Amino acid sequence: MTPEQFLAQIRKQPPGPLYLFLGPDNYRREMCRRALVERVLSPEERETGLVRHDLDELSLAQVIDDARSMSLFAPRRLIWVSSAESVLPRGRAAAAGDAEPSAKDPDAGLLAAYAARPSPGVVLVFDSARYDLDGEDKAKSERVRKFYAALPPAVEFARFSDFEARQLARELASRAGLKLGAGEIELLVESLGADAARIAVEIEKLSLYAGEGGVVSREAIAGLVPDARSTTIFALVAALGRKDRVRALELLDTLIREGEYLPLALNFLATQFRQALVAREAGLKSAPQIQAHFSKLGVQMWPARAQQVSQTVAAFSAEQLSLAITSIFDADRGLRDARPDDRVVLEAFVLRLTAGWLTAASR
Numbered sequence: 001m002t003p004e005q006f007l008a009q010i011r012k013q014p015p016g017p018l019y020l021f022l023g024p025d026n027y028r029r030e031m032c033r034r035a036l037v038e039r040v041l042s043p044e045e046r047e048t049g050l051v052r053h054d055l056d057e058l059s060l061a062q063v064i065d066d067a068r069s070m071s072l073f074a075p076r077r078l079i080w081v082s083s084a085e086s087v088l089p090r091g092r093a094a095a096a097g098d099a100e101p102s103a104k105d106p107d108a109g110l111l112a113a114y115a116a117r118p119s120p121g122v123v124l125v126f127d128s129a130r131y132d133l134d135g136e137d138k139a140k141s142e143r144v145r146k147f148y149a150a151l152p153p154a155v156e157f158a159r160f161s162d163f164e165a166r167q168l169a170r171e172l173a174s175r176a177g178l179k180l181g182a183g184e185i186e187l188l189v190e191s192l193g194a195d196a197a198r199i200a201v202e203i204e205k206l207s208l209y210a211g212e213g214g215v216v217s218r219e220a221i222a223g224l225v226p227d228a229r230s231t232t233i234f235a236l237v238a239a240l241g242r243k244d245r246v247r248a249l250e251l252l253d254t255l256i257r258e259g260e261y262l263p264l265a266l267n268f269l270a271t272q273f274r275q276a277l278v279a280r281e282a283g284l285k286s287a288p289q290i291q292a293h294f295s296k297l298g299v300q301m302w303p304a305r306a307q308q309v310s311q312t313v314a315a316f317s318a319e320q321l322s323l324a325i326t327s328i329f330d331a332d333r334g335l336r337d338a339r340p341d342d343r344v345v346l347e348a349f350v351l352r353l354t355a356g357w358l359t360a361a362s363r
Contacts, residue, residue, distance in 0.1 A: 003028040006155045010039050017118035020084065020148045021127040022141060023157030027168075027196030029129065032155065033080070040078045040123050049074040055086040060107045064114050067124050076121045084126035085144045108147060115150040126151070133158045136298050162303055165194035172203045177212035187221050190305060233268040234308050240324075241315025245354040252346055262342045263335050266349075270328045275299075276312035277321040286310060327353050 001009075015036060021029060041049045048071070053063050063081055071077060087107050118124070128144045131137035133156060145154055160168065166189050173180045180188070192198040206216050233255070239247040255265055275294070284290045290313075291306035301309075316324070331349040335342060 001153050001155045003032050003155060003157060006032055007035055010035060015039055015123050016152060017123060018115055018151045019123070019125045020145070020151045020154040021125060021129070021157060022144060022154040023133050023159075024129055024131070025157040025159055025196060026129065027160070027200060029127075029157045030197070036123070036125070037078060041076060045074065045076060049077045051077055051079045053079065053081045054083050055081060056083045060087050061110060063124075064110055067114065067119050067122050070119075078123045078125070080125050080127060082127045083130070084128035084148070085130050085140070088143055088147060108150075111148065112150040129157070160194050160196045162189065162194050165189045165196060165199060168196055169199050169203065172200055173206075173216075176203055176207035177214075178203065178207055178210060179213070179215045184216055184218055184221060187218055191221070233265055234272065237269065237272050237308070237312055238315070240350070240353060241312060243354060245350065248350050248354065249347065252343075252350060256343055256346075262346055263332065266328060266332055266335065266346070270325065270332075272309065272312060273316075273321055273324045273328065275309050276316065277318065277325065279309055279313050280316075280318050280321065284310075285313065324353055 019036075021032070023029075037046065037050060051066070053066070055063070063079070067079055114124075126148060128141075131141040131144065133141050148154070166185055169180070169185050169189055173185075188202065189199065192202060206220065207214075209220065210216050236248055236251040236255070239251055255262070275290075279290050279293065282293060284293055287303060287306040287310045290309050291301050291303060294301045294306075312321075327349055330352075331345055334345040334348075
């Protein structure tokens with residue numbers, strides 16, 4: 001069941017006694033949670049009727065016991081149980097695949113018995129947000145789904161795709177009266193990893209900064225949105241690719257003045273060059289090819305990032321990429337040693353790379 005289907009269902013009919021919320025997206029989950037609270041409990045009932053439990057702290061038996069107990073002060077209750085995946089076997093049992101519910105599993109049997117005869121006036125929601133619904137986490141999320149098979153079909157909260165995240169950002173910006181261009185939308189979405197909940201928070205922050213009808217620039221996003229400064233690092237890579245030593249040093253100076261943690265900046269550079277080297281060795285040229293290749297390897301990559309990797313592949317030869325990675329290693333070691341200034345280490349890194357490439361290019 002999709003979140004939209006869930007919302008339509010509880011608008012048309014009373015909520016059921018049991019639900020499983022499955023998946024990592026917190027934006028649509030929060031919409032569904034609020035709608036369920038409003039549907040089940042009146043404002044006066046919410047203080048005593050909304051109960052929160054965590055299966056990292058309580059056993060499933062304790063949660064079921066609470067659901068079975070009658071409350072004198074709350075004739076209707078909504079019990080929200082987070083970390084629903086914590087009931088699954090861990091360690092050797094899980095590694096051996098002994099995670100399927102069975103008649104001998106006391107927790108599974110307890111859950112099935114409650115599902116057959118749920119307490120009247122109680123809505124019990126098991127919430128599992130730890131695992132993705134696809135990729136490497138798919139098997140884990142399927143284990144959660146199978147354990148809760150006695151419940152109705154899960155409400156699935158998949159991550160937003162990059163297209164959905166851009167669309168959401170445009171909609172939220174429009175509602176807030178903000179003017180965001182396509183480039184600014186792309187920067188915002190990529191900086192936040194297409195996380196819808198974080199996009200909503202940052203757009204609210206930008207609306208307070210710019211005011212209704214305000215224009216938000218890339219510089220404002222870089223200054224206000226966490227992780228947006230990484231775009232300066234990509235610009236540094238581009239400057240190195242053009243053999244533009246002056247521009248590369250200017251961008252390095254910008255990172256230092258903005259208070260960027262230089263070992264982290266170096267890590268971003270290393271990631272960019274390593275991915276470009278992988279793409280070059282695999283014979284990949286276009287951004288869609290690069291995105292598809294890394295997705296198969298289990299590495300999440302958005303179109304804008306794939307485009308940056310593609311540009312890096314076009315700008316550097318395999319020899320230059322290998323030299324860059326070696327130089328990054330040396331610079332990282334220099335940052336860890338006793339030295340007069342981080343700036344000196346990174347400036348020497350830029351000078352060494354440009355000098356090495358100029359030498360290589362002249363052969």
